[in-house]
Amino acid sequence: MTDQLVEFHAKPIGVVHSPFREAQGTPIQPVYAGETQFEVELLPEYIDGLRDLAGFERIWLICWFDRAPASRLVVVPFRDSTERGLFATRAPSRPVPIGLSCVRLLEIRGNVLVCTGADILDGTPLLDIKPYVPEFDAFPKSRAGWFDHSRESRTHADGRFT
Numbered sequence: 001m002t003d004q005l006v007e008f009h010a011k012p013i014g015v016v017h018s019p020f021r022e023a024q025g026t027p028i029q030p031v032y033a034g035e036t037q038f039e040v041e042l043l044p045e046y047i048d049g050l051r052d053l054a055g056f057e058r059i060w061l062i063c064w065f066d067r068a069p070a071s072r073l074v075v076v077p078f079r080d081s082t083e084r085g086l087f088a089t090r091a092p093s094r095p096v097p098i099g100l101s102c103v104r105l106l107e108i109r110g111n112v113l114v115c116t117g118a119d120i121l122d123g124t125p126l127l128d129i130k131p132y133v134p135e136f137d138a139f140p141k142s143r144a145g146w147f148d149h150s151r152e153s154r155t156h157a158d159g160r161f162t
Ligand SMILES: C[S@@+](CC[C@H](N)C(=O)[O-])C[C@H]1O[C@@H](n2cnc3c(N)ncnc32)[C@H](O)[C@@H]1O
Pocket: 022, 023, 024, 026, 027, 028, 029, 030, 064, 065, 066, 067, 068, 069, 078, 090, 091, 092, 098, 099, 100, 101, 102, 119, 120, 121, 123, 124, 125, 156, 157
């Protein structure tokens, strides 16, 4: 199998400007970020791709968590006090540290997207933007594994992944 896998390089399409300079204290998901605004700056060469995006209330931001420490395959996630398999968590430290954030899109000004819902550090490279489509993306009654039983109610990061 390994000879079927190739390494690849990805060039960011932009950068996130958020009020959060360090992981500790940053919301752990957009839903806990309140109304604080942040900006997503797209490289000008991609601006034509923003056409029709303003009609979407929410968008997915796919980011590269550039300051995440080396990954471990078993972690104690923010919302638990028990070790869990990494792939059953949303921990930022991963073999391929991709973050997936569903944020609210307020406005598009040229190549800048004004949003709320940052759980992303300032300066984080942006890999992609996709529209959030409730028909595709919302399954509110789905089982959520250990999250369904967790008694931890943390909403902002502590220092465990720094
Ligand atoms: C729990 S992760 C969730 C991210 C995304 N919503 C997801 O589910 O993939 C969010 C945390 O990642 C950390 N983080 C955000 N941007 C980062 C970056 N550029 N490098 C390292 N850690 C980052 C912050 O501690 C933030 O609270």
